[in-house]
């Protein structure tokens with residue numbers, strides 16, 4: 615029996631994708647071996663890998679002058695890989711800080727870059743807001759402006775794409791990529807750890823404008839050079855093959871369901887349903903400014919925090935799992951990524967209402 619899994623990542627995957635992977639696990643494409651047990655340089659794998667890239671490009675309408683890289687190290691490796699690749703010695707960079715993950719990113723930049731400017735920091739709101747465009751203090755000539763499009767822990771999503779003029783915009787989209795259409799042309803670089811809307815952890819997808827390749831500092835480790843990875847078709851060293859394969863299945867699953875416009879509409883409905891139930895309850899509470907509420911991660915508290923343990927335990931017994939908030943903030947959090955069906959959200963809302971009736 616599969617539960618409705620509200621984990622923030624690694625997160626629930628489409629059941630159809632898991633079923634297909636199970637079906638193909640022992641003998642992939644009549645090769646007599648699983649996709650994990652063959653060379654990444656054999657023809658069938660190469661064909662699958664290219665097809666996955668093509669499908670991702672189609673889903674996101676990635677323009678021809680952008681490269682798509684399938685890399686190692688998850689989202690956090692990019693916190694250092696981005697500055698290593700994009701900043702010349704003595705250069706400066708701008709960071710927007712809206713919560714846990716953008717803080718982690720700027721901390722890493724401070725270790726590697728001479729001048730790190732804080733374009734905005736939402737500490738004052740306890741990270742429940744995104745700064746408006748007018749509030750961004752941008753540095754002319756910065757190597758890039760970095761922001762986290764969706765803070766997975768705080769549940770804060772930028773309601774707009776920051777404009778940085780000629781400065782390349784770099785976005786951590788780990789927990790929002792593929793949740794709705796985006797205009798890739800507004801970005802210099804997008805990175806996203808796979809374990810929310812793409813596939814298994816470890817893999818990170820990087821979409822980078824071609825003119826940004828080749829800006830790496832000389833001492834960059836070879837495996838982290840975007841130029842090297844791009845030149846070798848993301849096979850500079852052995853890629854995370856199973857994750858790449860599974861990501862490919864997820865891309866096909868999204869295509870079959872009408873692409874990102876249709877998926878975005880489903881996600882909007884799911885999020886609205888859950889926030890409406892929270893707001894109407896007088897018992898549950900989401901602290902995030904309305905216009906910045908995440909479609910993917912919905913943190914909430916209970917009127918009586920002492921009930922949190924019972925809430926999580928009873929939810930688990932009802933087949934609704936992994937609703938505990940991040941260990942750094944507590945409370946509850948429902949992550950409702952692409953693979954979470956509306957029925958899962960409806961089941962959660964029904965449980966929340968029943969719990970409130972009994973304990974509220």
Ligand code: PMP
Nearest residue numbers: 688689690691715766788789807
């Ligand atoms: N950025 C964001 C927005 C995340 O949510 C996460 C992980 N949850 C990371 C970066 C780090 O990803 P990883 O653990 O794959 O390095």
